[in-house]
Amino acid sequence: MESINRKMMKQKMMFLLLFVYCSSLFASVIQNNQTVVDASGKPDKAQKCRTEQIVAVWDSIPEQDAIRVIEDFYRVYGANILSEANMNDSLIMKKYVTDRLREKMDRVRTAIGADPIIRAQDFNGYALNSIKITPLGNDWYMVHYKWNVNDDNPRNIPLKVKDIDGHPFIDYITPEWNDSIYGDSLLGNNIEALPIDNSSPLSFVKTFYAAYTSEYCRMPENLISRLAALRAKCFTPNALKQFEKAEKEYESDGLFNYDLLIDDFDFDCLWIASISYTSLDDNTCRIRLKKRRNSPATLTIGLIKQAEGYKIDSIHIEK
Numbered sequence: 104m105e106s107i108n109r110k111m112m113k114q115k116m117m118f119l120l121l122f123v124y125c126s127s128l129f130a131s132v133i134q135n136n137q138t139v140v141d142a143s144g145k146p147d148k149a150q151k152c153r154t155e156q157i158v159a160v161w162d163s164i165p166e167q168d169a170i171r172v173i174e175d176f177y178r179v180y181g182a183n184i185l186s187e188a189n190m191n192d193s194l195i196m197k198k199y200v201t202d203r204l205r206e207k208m209d210r211v212r213t214a215i216g217a218d219p220i221i222r223a224q225d226f227n228g229y230a231l232n233s234i235k236i237t238p239l240g241n242d243w244y245m246v247h248y249k250w251n252v253n254d255d256n257p258r259n260i261p262l263k264v265k266d267i268d269g270h271p272f273i274d275y276i277t278p279e280w281n282d283s284i285y286g287d288s289l290l291g292n293n294i295e296a297l298p299i300d301n302s303s304p305l306s307f308v309k310t311f312y313a314a315y316t317s318e319y320c321r322m323p324e325n326l327i328s329r330l331a332a333l334r335a336k337c338f339t340p341n342a343l344k345q346f347e348k349a350e351k352e353y354e355s356d357g358l359f360n361y362d363l364l365i366d367d368f369d370f371d372c373l374w375i376a377s378i379s380y381t382s383l384d385d386n387t388c389r390i391r392l393k394k395r396r397n398s399p400a401t402l403t404i405g406l407i408k409q410a411e412g413y414k415i416d417s418i419h420i421e422k
Contacts (some may be wrong), residue, residue: 110326168313169264170236171408172199172271173244180220182285201265203322207275210369211278213358214395221248222258222279233257243285275322276370285356291320292370293420299337301412308388309380311337311415312364316378319370327360334364339407339416346418366400366420 162169176199196205211219213270218224232250237245239261246260261283265274277284294317300306311333319330334346346363353361360368375394383403390402405417 110348134221135187162238162240164242164264164266166238167272169242170242172264173236173246173273173279175199175247175261176232176273177220177234177248178231181226181234184218184221184226184259185228185231199273201267201272202324203326204274204276204326206326207322207369208276210360213360215279217279219276219278220260220383222260223250227251239285241287245285249337259283263287263290278369278395281371281373284373291317291322294320294372294375299412304385304406304408304413305380305382305388307406307413308390312378312390315364316370316375319365320372320375330362337413337415339414342417363418363420364402367393367394371395 128151128380176195179199180192180195183192183195196208200208208219216224218230218288221230227250230253233247234251235247237247238257239245243261243263245263249257259282261277262273263275263285264271266272277289281289296317297310299314300310313331315330318326318333323329334343338346349363350361353359358368361371362368371394374392374394377391379391381389381391383389386406386408388404388406390404392400394400401421403417403419403421404415405419406413407416408414
């Protein structure tokens with residue numbers, strides 16, 4: 104009997120040691136490895152986005168509360184589209200969506216020419232009744248709906264919820280151009296804010312453009328005014344006039360907030376990895392990047408050196 108007890112004690116000790124080892128191994132795996140993933144749960148190989156923090160593996164908002172808010176929002180929003188009255192959706196958005204996401208959705212809507220919330224230009228009753236919500240973890244959820252009974256390619260729209268004063272709000276919806284990718288690396292929370300470097304023309308362009316595009320990634324509520332302040336600081340009057348002229352040309356077609364510096368209406372965090380910079384001469388630099396659906400963009404930036412540092416004097420978009 105005594106030998107049996109000793110044997111059982113050894114087995115318990117071995118089990119305890121194995122449990123401790125596995126726990127530490129799991130912690131080391133999730134640390135520093137939050138990766139953008141797609142709807143299948145596989146890492147997005149094109150984007151190796153990492154954080155320097157331990158990834159939370161739980162939701163900060165109870166799952167049932169988040170799902171209720173998402174379902175309520177999509178059903179009310181969809182029903183409003185179908186309604187003959189079709190009330191102003193800003194009242195609906197204000198109840199369920201953060202201010203900063205409402206502003207972003209306006210920019211994305213202009214960029215894609217469709218409603219980014221439903222990823223379509225229209226809606227129907229079957230789609231409204233087919234809405235389903237799937238939890239993805241870490242406050243991310245997938246909204247699914249079908250256009251009709253024979254639809255083999257349902258819409259899959261990832262979104263993230265956030266707790267504000269004890270109430271869940273939708274804080275991010277993945278733009279259509281990123282398909283069904285989700286994960287906190289889409290949010291730009293870990294982009295470091297660096298000062299603008301005036302040591303050389305190329306350093307100035309690199310650090311200015313990084314500061315400028317990172318504002319889009321961080322999605323502050325007052326984004327447009329923050330971008331305008333950066334331009335006022337780093338543009339000459341000539342460049343400001345050029346920017347405003349391009350902006351007004353799009354406004355005349357009902358397209359607001361065109362940004363000459365990105366040749367678009369919104370900028371995505373995942374485009375940062377594609378940006379490259381080239382010095383053409385003492386006063387000219389070139390910026391290349393790939394935007395939505397890998398569409399290329401090339402900007403030629405003309406500079407002037409003044410007493411307080413370099414200023415952007417001209418922007419040319421290569422078409």
